[in-house]
Structure formats: C-alpha cells, structure tokens
Amino acid sequence: MELQPGREAIVRVAVATLWSSPEAVRPVDGPALTAGVDIPTWVSGMDADQQVGDCVLSQLLLGERVLVDELRPDGWARVVAVEQPAAKLDPRGYPGWLPADQLTPVDPHVGGDPLVVDATSTELRTAPGGPVALPGVVVGTRLVPAGPARDGWQPVHVPAHATPLWLPDGQLVPAPTEPPSAADALAVAQRLRDVLYIWGGLSAYGIDCSGLVHLAWRRFGVLLPRDADDQAVATTPVPLGAERPGDLYFFARPGRKIHHIGIVTAVAGDLADRRMLHACYRRRRVLEEALPADRIATLVGVHRV
Template identity: 60%
Template sequence: MRAGSDAMVRVAVATLWSTPDAVRPIDSRALGRTADIPSWVASMSAEQQVGDGVLSQLLLGERVRVDEVRPDGWVRVVALQQPGVRDERGYPGWISADQLGPAPADVDDTTLVVDATATDLRAAPRGPVLLANVMLGTRLTAAGGPVDDFLPVRVGDERLWVAAADVVHAGGEGGRPTAALDVASRLRGVPYVWGGLSAYGIDCSGLVHLSWRRFGVTLPRDAADQAAATRSVPLGSEQPGDLYFFARPGRRIHHVGMVTGGTGGGPRRMLHACYTQRRVVEEPLSSAREDTLIAAHRVVD
C-alpha cells in the first residue's frame, strides 16, 4: 500500500477517524481485522457514542484513495464513495491499515447488494462464519451459481458464501424515495452514533446515505452536502421519502430527516436518527424542529 494508490475495505465495517490520536481505549473493538461493531457500540455510554473522533464508517469492499501511510499502522485516505466538500475526491480521514487490502483492478458487473439488515459471509454453504455483520447496502461480486440456498461471492482473493435470501441483484430497482424510506424504517431503534453508518449505530446523515446507497444512489455523507446535492421542493408539497433539512438562523445545516407524514395537511412527521433521543425514531416534528426547518428536498436519481 502506498500513497496515490487505491485500496479496498476488507472488514464488514471500518471506521474513519479524524486523527489516529482521536481513538480512545474503548474504541479498540472497532479496530483491526476482527472489528466488532455491535460490541463496540454496546460497550459505550450514550456520551461516548457521540464523541467527535469518528467521522464516518466504510463498508466491506468500499474503495479509498491512499494519501499517506504511517509506520504506526495508520493510513490517511479519501473515501471515494462518500462525497463531501472537504475534498472533491470524497470524504477524508484516517483508517487502520489492517482494515484495508488491495483494490481489484477489474470490476465485475455481476454484482449483488446486501438487502438484509446484516448478514454473514461463510467459508462454505452453511459453513463457519468468516466475516460477520456485513451491512445492508454492501456490494458483493457474484462468483457462481447457488448451492443449498447460498451464493458464492468474491471478496478480495477469497471465495465466500452468503445466504441467497439476504442479497438481491444490484440495479434495475430504481431509487424511489418511498423505497429508500422503507429501508430506513427497518433501522428504527438503532442507537445514535456520531459518524455511524451501520445497523448497530448511525447518525442522521448516515441514515439517509445508507438508505439510498442500498439502491446504488451515492449521496454525500454530511447533511449540508446532501442538501446541496438534492432538489428543493416547496414546503407543503413534500412527499414520503423526501428530506427535511434543519438549521439555526445564520448557521450551517445541522440535521436531516426523511419525510413520513403530514403531506396531506396534517402535522409533519419524519424518520430520523435523533441526537436527543439517541436512536432512530419516527415522530411528529416538535415545535423546536419546526422553528429550525428550512427546506424540503427530493433525491433525483
């Protein structure tokens, strides 16, 4: 691995950090080849889940551009599939080197996407689990026909097996707002984790990004950038699956939610990863939310 090359995430979920120094002792469970995101999230207090050291997370197979490799095992990268304004190439940050591997030169068009909230990759059909908790929206390259309700997939140089019921063929489904909302609705109750992008911990813009990613639609990672990348619709004309954006007077957008109701004149409702409740909820907009609601937007695929 060297600066200027591309690499690929080889764990189910890799965490992108603001700096290596931001990693706390409690974060050890999110590091290394054996990263265990469910136990990492469960081990943290509500306050620890909103520490500002985490910028985002990357899914298995996600490509990064390597900018710097340090001798201590940390790599400064740009997440190419998570657009943002900080870097025109993608979302920048630091990742543990042992969570990366070589990026394949060829791209196979026979691609599957995980549709289950999470799934496991196995050594053989019904065999031992080699990679647990592979996330919703993860792209996998098909590597043959089904055997005993399992499909072979290629992950780097390995041929692993995934339950056929947990994946669908990518493409051809369209990116309808209501479809993305249906995906997001499956994450109700998931803990709020700043920078999170998994079914075990997620933040407001991560919920939107991941829900649309399931359909191959690449939205920016942060809420303000998502507003810039989507089309404004007049308040009062929004439909389920559209996005609400929130900002205080004179300030940058700080929150996003997905419209669920109130489109017929009733109270506005949304599904969102709520910082104050520390989980994904569907609820009517409070008066405080109404006071900071600045726009409704629609994702145009």
Template identity: 40%
Template sequence: MKLVAAKVPVSTVWTAPDAPRDVDAPAIAAQPDVAAWATSMDTETRLGLHGRTLTQLLYAEPVLVRSERDGWSEIVAPWQPSSQDALGYPGWVPSSHLGELPGAATAPVAVAVPTAPLFAEPGAGAFAELSFATVLASVEHADGYTRVATPDGGSGWLADDVLWSGGAGTADDRLRLGSQFLGLEYLWGGTSAYGLDCSGLVHTVNRVLGLRTPRDAHDQADTLENIAIDEAQPGDLYFFAHPGKPVHHVGFVSPAGMLHASETGKRLENEPITEDRRATLATAARL
C-alpha cells in the same frame, strides 16, 4: 496514491491517528468488533466521539490511500462524496483494515438487511458478518446464493434473500429499508448496522438502492433536487438549519412525520416532527 479496499466488515474513520480513546480499542483492533464497541458506550462516551469519528467504511468499499504513518492510513472514500475533498470523504483508518481490491467490479449486489453472514460455501462456514449497505461484485448465482468477490483475491457466498434486487427503489422502499433500524442508538459518524447518524441513514439506504449520495447532510442538501417544503411526500427528505447556518440535520419524510436518526442519546425513530424541530425546517429534497 494507491487504491485499496476495506477488508473488515466495518472500519471507523477517525480525524487523526491519536483520536481514538482507550474505550475505542474494539473499533480499531486488527479485527474490529464494532458491535461490542457500540454496546459498551453510554451517552456520555458517545458524545465524546464528536470531533473524533467522521464516518465508516464497509467491507470491500474502495479507498484511496494518501499516506501512511505508524500503522495508520490517511484515506479518502470515493463512494462517500464530500465537499471536503473532490475525491471523496477524508480521514484516517488503521492500515490493518485495508487490503487489495476485489478482483471483480461488475454486477454489484447490496446487503439489504441489518446484518448478513458471508459464507465460505453456500449455507455453511460463515467467516464474516456483513453490515447493511455493503456492496459487493457478484460472480455467479447458484441455488439461492450469490458468490461475490472479496478483498485480497477471495470470494464468498451470500443468501439471495439478504440482497437488494428491486432496482432504483420507490419511496416505500426507502422507508421500509430505513425502518429496519427503528430503536437503533444514534452513533456520530455511523454508517453501519451498529449505529447510524442522520445523514448516515440517508446515505446507506441510498447506497443499497444504487444511488451515490453525499455523506453529510449539508452536502446532501446542496446536491439533491430541492423542492418546496409543502410539496414534500413520504420518501423525500427534510433538511434542518438554524438561520444563517449550514444544514445540520436530515430525515426521511414519512406518513407519521419523519424517519430519522435524531441525535446522540436518542434512538432512530419515526415520529411527528416536534415544534422545536419544525422551527429549523429549512428545505426539502426529492431523490
């Protein structure tokens, strides 16, 4: 295996090289346009992603390559813990989306707004638009900007006001960060500003705060500190499961009820828990 990094802003991870459909071409292009791909899909097309997409990689995220075939790489994502593989979340991505690891690996900074321009020089010449929860190694600071190491030996600059600087964060911070995506359409396998699924919302918010949380809801429930449902406070997590079945849904406890990415065909919301949903409320966890 070799260790590399995602060199595109968002790379969607697929179940197999033949999983993408014609409509998914923008997502697997050498320079993917995930925003256009997400916008192009109606609910039926999004439902067709079930069994095709798994998760997403963000810019500079480290990746272990297991094998390569016909322009595709079989990978695991170490930053996305999974019970499927001890090394990280497994799947397939176009090999064109991968490059050399950034030269620096210390003093990490995280993008804390939905999207942020990455500049060639401070304030001018943006060459990429990075998603929320992108984590990069900082190299230097100057006049309200931070220089970061990028894949393939390069560097770029991010405005300091798009970066998280609050340490581990509080319950209020988790809800505030997640609330930036209210109204965003649910995307199966989404971990980017262009679409999130339920566990993707939890995973990415925690990544901004420096917490490495499992990628999937059932793994989050198995790994995090479980608490009694009636002890849950805003900023904690609710988990949902049918009797005798694994956890299938997660959301942040909020004063309104729950902040969550509901399901395909719906949008990220902060609303009271419905009676149907409450019937499957199985446990809670504290971050």
C-alpha cells in the same frame, strides 16, 4: 500486492470506521480498530457521551473503495472515501484515517456485475451453512458473485479472502440499474428504526442522521453526500407543504448551517401533520415521530432526491 499512496484500496472488514486522526481514538474504540473489527461490541461499550464523540467521521462498508493518501509507520492510513461525496472537505470524497490492516489492494482480476446485500445485517460463511468467516456485514454492501448459487447459498468474492465466502441467496439482490422510488429508500431506512445513534455511524449497529439518509439511498446505488449540509446541495428543493413520504426535511438554527436531516414519513397538511424518521441525537436512536415544536422552528426546507 501492498498498499501504496496514490493508489486505490478497498475495505476488507465488514464495517471500517473513519477517524479524524489516529491520536483521537479512545480506549473504548479498541473493537473497531482491529482487522477482526467487532462493531456491535464497540457500540455496546460506549456510554451516551462517547456515542457522540467527534473523533468518528464516518464509516465504510466491506468492498468500499478508498484512495490512499498516506501510510504511517505505526499502521495508520490517511484515505479519501471516494464513494462518500464531501465537496466542502475534499472534491475526491470524504477524508480521514483508517487502520491500514482494514484495507487491501484492489484485485484487478475480480470483476463482474455486483450483488447488493439486502439483509439489514448478515454473516459471510466459509461454506453453505458452514462456520462464520466474516460477521457484521450490513445492508448496502456490494459483493461480486463467485459463481452460481448452490442449494440456496451464493458464493461471493470477498476482499483479502483467497476463496469465496457464502451467504443465503435470498439476502442478495442484483445491483439496481434504475433510480429507486422514494418509497423504496424510505422502506430501507425504516428497517433501521431503534438503531442507536452514533456520531459518524453508517451501519445497522449505529448511525447518525445523515448516515441514515446516505445508507438508505446507497442500498440502491445512489451515492448521496455524507453530511447533511452537502445532502441539501445535492438534492432538489420542493415547496414546504408539497412534501411526500421519502422527501427530506432539513433543519438549521438562525444564521447557522444545516445541522440535521430527517426523512418525511407522512403527507403534510398543516404543521401538526408533519412526521419524519430520523436518527435523533437527543434520544440516541432512530425513531419516527411528529415534528416537535423546536424542530418546526428550525425547519428550513424540504428537498427531493
């Protein structure tokens, strides 16, 4: 089978990066562009300015579905990430560009109730305890089991791999059938504390503010929009002062759209009691802190998922 415009495909690499255009990529982006993508090396090679370059739109996880809109002769595919809602950009999902060799056609013969990776990051192996076949798989990735666990290892179907790969059974959980509690999602986000801030990032190696929120709820099968302003539309406002841990703080400058989001971590009393976990652009990492004065000045709402 081959990729075809107008049909769905799935991501075959651990983490694929969605770009604004093929021409926007930089020399530093090489490790993120191949079929053997190496996101940790890509992230570690960037300086502080490159970490916030707007050429990166989002990232997609192994097995994530896309709709292929266009295939270019130079090996790039224009796609829509259908599992990342982005109503203001495209009602079908988040649009952007990927190297086509990071995708594979959907295999209609692979199906079943998925398992979800609960490890912050892990490696898929060729056999129980065997050589690493696919490193860098991150929390929230969904994989279809390829048979029963054996000696503490679970075989899974992996896109573009003819035979199952394996990972420790304890790193997988059944796909949830009920919505998570706010505390559950907050606990996932807290595991990403100190991860580097990467504009458009959506992995345990680099993430942005709305990516942190999207990934924390995605771990439980809740597909929030990808961008902060869309996340505000998709969630329910609650009165300021009534927030509880796991709710969302939204920030905007006067007359401007929402530009930042954080996850409430402490029950609010007065203004000085407000705390949040967020991927901080200015400090280039995920951190938990009391809201500084400039954040309080731009706080425009509290929402609940």
